[in-house]
Amino acid sequence: MKNIQKNTVLAVVAAMLLVVAGTGLAIAEDSITGTIAEKGNVMVLDSADGVFILEGSNLTADMVGQKVNVTGTVAEKDGVKVISVLAMEPVTE
Numbered sequence: 001m002k003n004i005q006k007n008t009v010l011a012v013v014a015a016m017l018l019v020v021a022g023t024g025l026a027i028a029e030d031s032i033t034g035t036i037a038e039k040g041n042v043m044v045l046d047s048a049d050g051v052f053i054l055e056g057s058n059l060t061a062d063m064v065g066q067k068v069n070v071t072g073t074v075a076e077k078d079g080v081k082v083i084s085v086l087a088m089e090p091v092t093e
Contacts, residue, residue: 032083033069033091045070045083052083067091 034047036059043059045052045068052074071087 028073029071029086030074030083031069031071032074033067035065035067036063038064050081052081054085055082056084056086067093 032045032047032049032052034045034049034052036054037044037046037051038061039051043054043063045054052070054070056072067090069089069091070083070085072083072085074081074083076082
């Protein structure tokens with residue numbers, strides 16, 4: 001009986017670990033085009049999909065007003081869209 005309980009607990013723990021690991025793999029990258037703007041002390045991407053706070057990038061004030069294509073992972077934090085920037089390329093028209 002104890003072996004059955006032990007095996008059941010191990011199976012449940014293994015299943016939980018697989019779910020957690022699988023969730024991490026499900027995060028997809030998005031590519032969004034917009035214009036860099038400065039809102040207070042925060043750099044944002046103003047796009048047709050809304051305004052996104054830019055995180056994890058080396059943005060400088062001279063980039064404000066530039067149209068760019070940003071690739072990264074999008075999340076919503078406290079009701080605000082945030083993109084963790086993985087790559088950024090200027091858009092040439």
